[in-house]
Each structure stands twice: as structure tokens, then as C-alpha cells.
Amino acid sequence: MSAERPTMPPAPLLTEAELARDALASPLLARAARIARWAGPDTKVGAGGELADVQLSAAAEHLGLTPDDDGMADASEAWRLAVDTGLVEIEDPAVEGDDPDEDAEGEDVWGTATAGENLALLTGGSPADVLAIWLDGLEAAHADATAPVFEDFADLVGEDGSIDFDALDWDPETEADFLDGVLGNLYLLTVGEGPDGPPVPLPALAASMIVPDDMGEPTDDILEQVSDAMMRLDDQFRVLEPIGIVEYHPVDEALLVEEGEEAESPADDEDVTRYGMVRLTPLGIYGIRARMLEAGVEAPAVGDLADKGADALLGGIAYYPEAAARAEIQLWLTRRGSDGAAAELLDAARGTDALAPLRRLHCQQALALVGAEAEPAVRAVLGDPELGGLARVWLAERGAADVPAPSETMIFWLAIDTIAAQLEADGDLDELQGLVEGLSGQHSGFFEEAWRVDHPATADVLEAMGRLHSDKKQAKDARKAAFKARSRGGSAD
Incomplete structure (x- = not known):
């Protein structure tokens, strides 16, 4: 999906x-x-x-x-x-x-x-x-x-005055790519945690570039490479800190050893701060993002969608973290104005493609920010098969009067749509499991009816419910229902 x-x-x-x-x-x-x-x-x-x-x-x-x-x-x-x-x-x-x-x-x-x-x-x-x-x-x-360190410059100069860069064992492109990879990982961690998140330990940042994802216990060779990378990064972050992109707590000089001596492993000391801590500053986020955009990397910023239509907004924030999605919606509403915004959002939420359930989920969140002014537009879609359930939930949450009861067909369709949105978003598994068990538990014989739902994600959702449900009988019923849904041709893969 x-x-x-x-x-x-x-x-x-x-x-x-x-x-x-x-x-x-x-x-x-x-x-x-x-x-x-x-x-x-x-x-x-x-x-x-x-x-x-x-x-x-x-x-x-x-x-x-x-x-x-x-x-x-x-x-x-x-x-x-x-x-x-x-x-x-x-x-x-x-x-x-x-x-x-x-x-x-x-x-x-x-x-x-x-x-x-x-x-x-x-x-x-x-x-x-x-x-x-x-x-x-x-x-x-x-x-x-990323420039090489000259320990003895005279040894690198030939008789004709030229510099033998091969003797440096230095590849400028490789060095630049390594540092860019580190800064990219630091960007991911910083943006994911937020600018007020904790600093990143240098050993973890070095390991992110050296240790393979599928490796269990790192080998001695890998640990040595991580240690070497840490020392490189220590030098590099000392150079980069004055330009303002990072806040850097350097490696404790007491840990630095002469060649031939045995270095202390980061695991030997509980105080990880001794091995270096780094945080990307707000200016650093801006600078690294600018470099990534220059390199052709897709690196969105909150506010990019503020001048777009509702369809671009709901599609663009599909995979945003909750806080970022809320901030983007708020900026869009501030720029767009509340007049007519609800109708535009609801119209953009329609569809049968894979992202449509996520659009409807974010539409509901956006309508909450519009407030009471959205009610006329919401009531206008109460009879819509795709938006009617969403409209009833929104009205009920606001304590509105005269909200018509949903049909059983609408209840099941909304349940499938809600789970499809969470599956597409790759949400927290525990929360998703709770949602699956809660929805199926609210309706007796849920799986006996759910396979009939005319929703393009019905079979996929039922298969997922079979994997996630902790009750073995319910899980088996979900898998049977998924098979029936596929047999009747009611799901689009």
C-alpha cells in the first residue's frame, strides 16, 4: 500500500x-x-x-x-x-x-x-x-x-615542487562523502527529535556510518573503524563548530592515546559525554538542508505547502510526523484563511487511491483547527459515502446537535478506512494493535461483515488485522475474511 x-x-x-x-x-x-x-x-x-x-x-x-x-x-x-x-x-x-x-x-x-x-x-x-x-x-x-592533515609537508613535495597527493592516502571525494553522510544522519536525528532534542553521542554517529544495519555484535575490526571514525569526526566538528552549524562537546583529551597504545573502548566508561556529543543548531539545520537541496536530495521544510492548494497540503503531509503535520496545517490555514477552507479540505480528501485514507485522517485534524466555521461544510457531506463517517465523528467530537446516526455500512467503511490510514502511515505497532482490537471488539461479528465492505483497502486491512490481533480466533477470522474479500474482487492491490 x-x-x-x-x-x-x-x-x-x-x-x-x-x-x-x-x-x-x-x-x-x-x-x-x-x-x-x-x-x-x-x-x-x-x-x-x-x-x-x-x-x-x-x-x-x-x-x-x-x-x-x-x-x-x-x-x-x-x-x-x-x-x-x-x-x-x-x-x-x-x-x-x-x-x-x-x-x-x-x-x-x-x-x-x-x-x-x-x-x-x-x-x-x-x-x-x-x-x-x-x-x-x-x-x-x-x-x-575534509582537508588532509600534513604531518610532514616536506615529504610530500617532489623535486619539481609539485605535491604528491597519492602519498597522503587521501581521496577528497570520499572524505567529503563521509562527512556529508554523517551530517545527513545528524540532520535526520535532529529533525526527528526536534531542535530541543538531546545531543547525539559521537560513538553512535560514527557507528551509524560504519556498523552494518544487519550486524549483531560488532567485530573488533568494526570497533576499531568506529574508533578511527570518531577521531576523524572529532577533528572535523572542531573545524565546523565556529561556522555555527553545530554545538560540540569534544572528545576528552585524556582518552586520546599515542600510536601503539591501546585505546579505551567507549563501552568501558559509562560517561558517554567523554567521547564527544554533538547537536545540530537551527542554523545548522538550515545549512545542511541547503546543501542537500543543492545535491538534489528531497528535504522538505515546514511551511513549504503554505501557498499550495488543499490537495497538495493533504498529499504533502501524508507521512509527516504529527507535530510537523499540525504545524504545516496551521501555517496553511493562516495563509489561506478559514473562509471556504473546510470545503476545500473535504473535497481534497476524497479518493480511492492508496493515500486517500491518510488524506481523510489529516483532513479531520485540519478541520479541528478550522473550528466552528467548518460546521456548514461538514454537514454538507453527511450523505457522502467517503466523508459521511468522518463528518459524523467531527460533529460528535464538538458536541453538535442533530447528528444523524450512521448506517452499518458507513460504520464498517469508516473502520476499514481508519485502519488503512494508520497502516499507510506506519504508525506505532502497539497503538495500531489497540486500534485493531478496539474496532473489531466494538462490533460483534465484525469479520463476518467487514469482508463485504466496498473499500479498495478492505482485503489488505483484514490481512493486517489477522497479523496484529492478539486473540488467535479473531486473528483467524480476520484472515478468512481477507480471503473472502479477495475472492469477491473487492480490493485493489
């Missing part, structure tokens, strides 16, 4: 203004903006756009960093981001000699830095402008996070 589902759950996003505020407050972009304003005609820049060594300490001091190796490294990182995001523009020197870093007389020649066009956009542009600059910064940070 299942139809195609979105690859990712719908993400709750902050407004562009809120996201832009967070982007401007991200430590790396904030430093990049400050260092871009600091730069001027006297700023010496090398051929690759890097700050001259003699100026790194001054740049670090301007940023309020200590002028040690760490401070100058942070200043250099901020400068690179300023260049990569167009906050600074480099004017190359006119070089006459053979060496691009020296003039004809062997003197060093430096480029100069000027403010880039994007610097003014950080304060004078729209939120969309700020976010576009920040996304460029995220791309640069992502590239830094």
Missing part, C-alpha cells in the same frame, strides 16, 4: 531574519567580518591570498586573540574565510620576474587587500544576502574539515 515517501522529514526552520542573526553571530563569520574591516592598503598579502606572517600577530591582536600559535591560526582561518566569502578582495601585484613572489631584482612583492562587495551586505543587505554569504562560508569550512 505504501507510496513514495520523502527522503528526509520536514525541517522546522527559523525565519530568514532569525537565521541571518545567527549567521552574523557565528564566531568564524564574525571574526572574518572584523578582520575584513581591519584590512587596508598596508595589509601584505601573498600570492595565494594569505596574510603575511609578519601581520598575523597584529590580526590576532585585533580580533582579541592571544598572539600565540593558536591565536594566529584562528586569525589565519578568519582571513581565509573573509577571502573565500568575498568580504575581502585581493589585488595581485604586477610581477616582472620569473618568481611570482619576487620582482625582477629579487625583492618580495606583496598584493594588497581591499574591502569586498559582500562586506557591506553583512550590515546593509537583506537576510537572504547574509545567508548567501554564510553558505559560502559553510562551503569553505566544509572543505577545511
